[in-house]
Amino acid sequence: MNQVKIPKQRQIIDRRALGGEISTLVREKGKDARLDVIALLRSALDDGREELARRLKEKPAAGHECSGGQSFLIDQIVRLLHDHVTTDVYPSGNRSTSERLAIMAVGGYGRAEMAPHSDVDIAFLTPSRRTPWCEQVIEAMLYFLWDLGLKVGQSSRTLDEMVKMAKEDLTIRTALLEGRYVWGDRKLYDEASRRFYKEVVHGSEREYVSDKLRERDARHKRMGDSRYVVEPNVKDGKGGLRDLHTLYWIGKYIHKVRSAADLIEVGLLTKAEYRSFRRAEGFMLAVRCHLHMITGRTEDRLTFDLQREVASRMNFTDRPGKSAVERFMQFYFIQAKRVGSLTGVFLAHIDDQFAQRRARKGFFAGFTAKSRTLKGYRVAGGKIAAPTKDWFQQDPVRLIEVFQIAEEEGLEIHPDTMRQADRDSGLIKAPIRKDPRANALFLDLLAGRNDPEMVLRWMNEAGVFGKFVPDFGKVNAQMQFDMYHHYTVDEHTIRAIGLLSRIEKGELTDDHPRSTKLIHRINSRRAIYVAVLLHDIAKGRGGDHSILGAEVAMKLCPRFGLDEQETALVAWLVRAHLLMSATAFKRDLTDPKTIEDFVGQVQSLERLRNLMILTAVDIRAVGPGTWNSWKGQLLGELYDSAQERLRLGHVKHGRQDRVAAKKELVLEELGSKKSLLSEQDEMFTDSYWIAEPEDVIARNIVQYSVAREREEQLSIHCEFYEARGATLVSVIAADHPGLFYRIAGGIHLAGANIIDARIHTTRNGWAVDNFLVQDPMGNPFHEEQQLARIEKAIGDALANRIELAPQLAKRPLPISRSKAFKVRHRVIFDNTASNKFTVIEVNARDRPALLNRLARALFESQLIVHSAHITAYGERAADTFYVTDLLGEKITSPDRLETIEKALLDAASDQRQAEMENA
Structure with missing residues (x-):
């Protein structure tokens, strides 16, 4: 865009010296000098790049200097080649007016902005017709450039062709727009430039x-x-x-x-x-x-x-x-x-x-759209504008007011006013931040009923948001270095506010039916908007951002104008904003203790309603694809159980009601096969009825019935499960130790990743296990051949037709972006989370077959897995297992726990995988 002055140019490349060396080579070797010329220029190119790399190392932010230096280096190479070819290879002592050639840099090369491996975009221009001499020179230059290892994007056109093609093609027009004279016939280049602007650009601006x-x-x-x-x-x-x-x-x-x-x-x-x-x-x-x-x-x-x-x-x-x-x-x-x-x-x-x-042309000449005044501002053409240059300087509270009015009235902000806001944002100091009117305006904007997301983003772009809420300014543009979060903290927060607004307006009813109802039943809508704003406000401060964020909320909420009750609610929501997702995704929701512990922390229906809404928008705002109906179902189950416990004060009666209600839904799903339910009703435990959705239960009942009719000891069924964006794998078999890890191993061998596993044992000793699986790219399997491969792999694993460990070890780990992250492997034991089971949570780097290796370690540690909950956070997996020893008791011995921890860490480690692959 701007020509940058390149210091000490001859240290990059000395064209005169090289030109002299080329002349010497030609004198000495004549036509046989070509390879020597290439070697000389290649050496000069390498030396030039090395010098530019050295300079960038010394001044690592000198982007203009480095990219300009790369362009300068290529310029000199091109000029040397042109002079060599026209003087030594195809000399023409007395050229005609047609034997003229101009070399023009286009694209990034034309802007003099080249990275070290950018393409060299060159346009060769010739007059009205292309002569044999021009074609020879162009061809020879291109072969030289290619032999130097440069990637060349080239075109060769007459001036007429250039004009015609530029009119027809936007990309060509843009490339020529950046055209820069490099070498050759200057008058021809000037003529091309004149014709381009006169014949192509003029009249086509809009x-x-x-x-x-x-x-x-x-x-x-x-x-x-x-x-x-x-x-x-x-x-x-x-x-x-x-x-x-x-x-x-x-x-x-x-x-x-x-x-x-x-x-x-x-x-x-x-x-x-x-x-x-x-x-x-x-x-x-x-x-x-x-x-x-x-x-x-x-x-x-x-x-x-x-x-x-x-x-x-x-x-x-x-x-x-x-x-x-x-x-x-x-x-x-x-x-x-x-x-x-x-x-x-x-x-x-x-x-x-x-x-x-x-406006200056035709019928509307002299006509301008009539403006109106709104609260002192000028409004015209759907844009709100400050009436004077010093409008914000007169009263800095107006820096908040203009955005609030824009949101309330559905207006855009005039570019000049955005400029003024940006320029004057520094006027927002402590007195303005404490001003009750300014805070009331901000709260009205934050909880606006039109489009708070868009206007808050404008406010952020202008630098006003971060000045008015300095804590938000600290997370401005802050990245979260992991594979789970798709956006910076400020963008994630603003998106979450937008999602909350859309839920309130009923625009996301299909995905968030509960939250859509609940948001109209909460006591303070402004409290939930403030909670969403503040939930990640303390990220990057070197501590638990939930706890630190709650402290920020206790200071900011009164400033915003929230009362004592609202402030306490927001602070609790910020402190507990990860509680509901952690419980729903990592704990067994059919275990009464899970609900009891969760309710013990939530304590009120008002908190529960708000937490459900906050959790939904927080997960969905992480990025595309992070919210799915499976997560919605788990959160819904937790909400219903917790609500019942809070409302009734107990869950036993509610549990029976829930089982009965689930059976009614299953009857509807079974349709003409309703009789199967009465045949198998008593076989399944209450925890199974509560844990599984009605459509999966109906599938399991039909599958079990067919297996019994055929007297099969093993039944495996796979199908694309559209509602969850995954493939459902259901395995029914006589229960025995090691069944779980073998099924997991078979699934991994078929190239699938397990995203959820629900393990059940019927009252008559059958295992009914349901897995949700996806391919390594996060997509479901749905082709018949793929489903058959998964079924065969599980069957082979359970029948011992293959040795799992060696086969899994042969499967190389994919080259994963997760290698860029440090993941601390941890094993956490919890004997208080369940009355019956020891809960083991393993945090490790996610990779194929991780679940199989962890499940095998548990089997070899003589533990029985009763349920497993698999959660992925980008590069990190958090797998939770509910286990007992072989006698059905919890594991409490410190020595035993230490041994299990070592086995699990060993199974999860990168070193273990490497050893298995090398075995």
């Missing part, structure tokens, strides 16, 4: 802007449609380099600017915004250069395994509560956020300029 914005939106959608995805694409992701390029392209297309700095002169950016533009661009260019140097290839995605390395190269260090990589990524997202702010203001200005041009 169409170009529309096309580029459509292209940008499509790109964002491909990349995740958020600038806060935790593995961002530095080039093409939202808030990345391509968004900055889009601003420049549009500005250049409309106003014919030569550099980004010229956008100030045409009023599209202020000086301060341009400095932000350059700062964000320089940082992202540096990151991209580091990515290319680390990987040795074109790599623009900042993946987990590369983030640590780039953070280290850019001299980020650990701080209390925040690792170097988290600090680096927070800085990255701050830059991406700034790009988003610039984009919004810039495009709104472009829109205004086009509107003014339209």
Whole structure:
């Protein structure tokens, strides 16, 4: 975008010296000098890259200098090749007017922004017709470039062809827009530039802007449609380099600017915004250069395994509560956020300029949309604007007010007003933060009934949110370095508020039926909105963010205007916001002690209702696919059991009612096969009826009935289970020790991952085990061949037709992004969570066959597994087992517990897997 002055250029490459050496080689070897010339230039290219890498190491954030240096290096190589080919290989002493050639850099090369392994995008321009001499020179230059190992994107066109193709193709038009003269016939290049602007650009400005914005939106959608995805694409992701390029392209297309700095002169950016533009661009260019140097290839995605390395190269260090990589990524997202702010203001200005041009033409000449006044603000065309330049300086509370009015009235904020808010956000100091009116306005915005998510995001973009709530400012752009969270903390929080608003408006009834009803039964809607805002507010502080967040809530809630009761509720919700999901996903909900302990912490129906809603939006806001009906069902079961216990004060009567109600639902599911229920009714325990959904119970009953008719000792059934986005695997067999780990091993051998397991034993000694499984990409199996493979693998494992351990060891671990994370393996024993069982929770790095190895360790430790609950948090698995010894007793001996812990840690360890694979 801007030509960067490259210091000490000859240390990168000395074109004059190399030109002299090429001339010497040609004199000495004539036509046989080609290989020597290639060797000489390849050496110069390598030396130049090495020098630029050294400079980047010394100044790791000097993105403009590094990318400009790469372009300079290629420029000199191209110039040397042109001179060598036209002078020594295909000399033409007296060229005709047609034997002219101009070399133009286009694309990123044209902007003089090249990463070490970027493509070299070159356009060869010729006059009206292509002569044999031009074709020979172009071909020879391309072969030289290819022999040097460069990836070349090239085109060869006459001026007429260039104009015609640019009119037809948006990509070509954009590439030419960034055209930069490199070498050759300067007059020809100037003529091409003149014709491009006169014949292609003129009159097509509005169409170009529309096309580029459509292209940008499509790109964002491909990349995740958020600038806060935790593995961002530095080039093409939202808030990345391509968004900055889009601003420049549009500005250049409309106003014919030569550099980004010229956008100030045409009023599209202020000086301060341009400095932000350059700062964000320089940082992202540096990151991209580091990515290319680390990987040795074109790599623009900042993946987990590369983030640590780039953070280290850019001299980020650990701080209390925040690792170097988290600090680096927070800085990255701050830059991406700034790009988003610039984009919004810039495009709104472009829109205004086009509107003014339209108004000056034709029937509507002289007509402007009538504005109205709203609470002192000017409103026109659906946008709210501050009436004067010093509007916020007169009363800084207006910095909150303007966003609150925008949300309440469904208005956009004028770009000039967004600029003013950004500029004046520093006026928000302690007196404004304590101002009752400012806090009342903020609370009205937070719990707004139109679109609080969108307006809070604008408020965040303008820097007002973090200034008014400094605790929120601390988590602004803060990344959570794991594979579970898809967004930064601030983006996750704002999305959660948006989900809460949509639930309240009844827009998510299908996915969240309970929460949709409950939100209209809670005592304080503003308390739940504040709880969602604050639930992750203390992340990155080096302690338990739930406890620290509750302390923040006790200070902030009174400031916001919440009363004592609301403050106590919000503080409890923040402290306990992980309680419901941990209980639902890691504990046996059919065990009365689970419900008793959970209710003991919740203590009231009001807390329970609020916690259910908070848990739902928190999980769903983590990222795409984290919420599913299986999680919804588990949370619903826990809610119903807890509500019953809180309402009745006991659960026994309720338990019988729940079993009876479940049987009625199963009868409906069975349809014409209703008689099967009475035949098998007494065979299943109450815990089975409560634990399994009615559709699974109906399937199990039919499967058991068919197996008994056929006198089968083993029945395996697999089917795609659309309601859970997984494959249901049901195994019915005579119960015996080791059954569980063998089934798990068979499933793993078939290439499937177990995401949930429910293990039951009937009163007559049959095991009825239900597993939900997915492929390694998180998708269900549904093809007949896949389902048959799973059934066969389980059958082989249970019949001892295969040796599980050696076969599983032969299956190599996939190259996983989880290797980038440190996962502390832990085993936690809890003898208080259940009256009958010892509860064992194993936290370990997730990988295929983990459940099999853990289950085998439990079997070899002579334990009986009564139920298992599998939870994955990205790279980390938390598997919980309810176990007894062979006599049905809890395990209490410290020595025995220590032995079991060692066996489980050994089974979970990376070293153990490596040893098995090498055996």
